[in-house]
Amino acid sequence: MTDSRSAERQAGPLTYRGREIPRSTTDQRLLDRRGPTDWVHTDPWRVLRIQSEFVEGFGMLSEVGRAVCVFGSARVKPGTPYYRLGETIGDKLARAGYTVITGGGPGLMEAANKGAALAGGTSIGLGIELPFEQALNEYVNMGVTFRYFFVRKTMFVKYSQAFVVLPGGFGTLDELFEAITLVQTGKVTRFPVILVGSEFWGGLVEWIRERLLAEQLISPHDTDLFQVTDDPDEVVESIRRAHAEWERAVEEEEAVAELEEALHEAENA
Numbered sequence: 125m126t127d128s129r130s131a132e133r134q135a136g137p138l139t140y141r142g143r144e145i146p147r148s149t150t151d152q153r154l155l156d157r158r159g160p161t162d163w164v165h166t167d168p169w170r171v172l173r174i175q176s177e178f179v180e181g182f183g184m185l186s187e188v189g190r191a192v193c194v195f196g197s198a199r200v201k202p203g204t205p206y207y208r209l210g211e212t213i214g215d216k217l218a219r220a221g222y223t224v225i226t227g228g229g230p231g232l233m234e235a236a237n238k239g240a241a242l243a244g245g246t247s248i249g250l251g252i253e254l255p256f257e258q259a260l261n262e263y264v265n266m267g268v269t270f271r272y273f274f275v276r277k278t279m280f281v282k283y284s285q286a287f288v289v290l291p292g293g294f295g296t297l298d299e300l301f302e303a304i305t306l307v308q309t310g311k312v313t314r315f316p317v318i319l320v321g322s323e324f325w326g327g328l329v330e331w332i333r334e335r336l337l338a339e340q341l342i343s344p345h346d347t348d349l350f351q352v353t354d355d356p357d358e359v360v361e362s363i364r365r366a367h368a369e370w371e372r373a374v375e376e377e378e379a380v381a382e383l384e385e386a387l388h389e390a391e392n393a
């Protein structure tokens with residue numbers, strides 16, 4: 125006669141008896157490396173990897189205080205005027221109490237991280253895995269490297285209160301127009317986008333006015349979605365002002381909500 129107690133297997137909350145008992149335990153199967161590996165390259169598995177990137181990013185950035193993203197060319201060399209401008213902006217933002225977030229790469233990303241780190245501020249790099257070897261620049265004191273561009277972009281927007289855009293190429297333009305589109309479509313509110321370098325950005329701004337606006341592809345007020353300056357102090361001051369306005373608006377919204385709640389309670393009393 126079979127002892128029914130020994131012919132039983134618990135698998136977590138599940139119970140198996142008799143011929144239903146699996147040949148191996150869940151842990152054995154987990155630790156067993158044999159079998160096909162194609163699933164690692166399938167979309168359901170990618171979805172989990174994407175989720176894990178969001179979890180890591182949110183986990184690291186959620187406790188960061190007021191922050192500003194600084195974008196700009198990966199190719200500008202140390203010691204050049206744009207690099208020094210990036211350093212100054214990183215420095216001034218850090219001294220004004222802002223965490224500086226960049227793409228964590230070389231060039232103007234490094235310049236802004238350097239300025240912030242040497243001023244004793246929090247200097248974050250949100251790196252991206254690229255086809256060639258690249259590490260986060262040495263001035264990043266908190267960093268995450270993402271596999272997916274779109275996850276990284278979410279982090280830039282979610283955890284910063286302003287975008288500062290230094291001269292750059294396609295990557296920088298992509299970040300600039302993403303930010304402007306998010307503000308234009310009301311996906312993010314009260315979000316200053318500041319272009320630094322009037323000579324560099326002048327041609328683009330003119331084209332936006334003379335083409336996009338003239339051909340009614342944007343609305344007249346869309347040209348107010350960004351500002352252009354050469355002055356690092358003005359960058360910080362604009363961000364401070366926008367931030368103060370935003371805090372005032374939040375306080376007002378909270379006061380109105382409290383008042384409405386009190387009125388509602390009084391009506392129901």
Ligand SMILES: C/C(=C\CNc1ncnc2c1ncn2[C@@H]1O[C@H](COP(=O)(O)O)[C@@H](O)[C@H]1O)CO
Pocket residue numbers: 194195196197198199226227228229230233251252254258291292293294295296297299
């Ligand atoms: C080209 C080189 C390195 C590229 N490394 C990058 N690392 C991190 N982030 C990057 C990198 N390249 C582009 N980005 C993102 O785009 C913006 C800069 O792009 P641009 O085309 O140079 O303007 C930047 O803000 C990043 O977020 C070789 O050294």
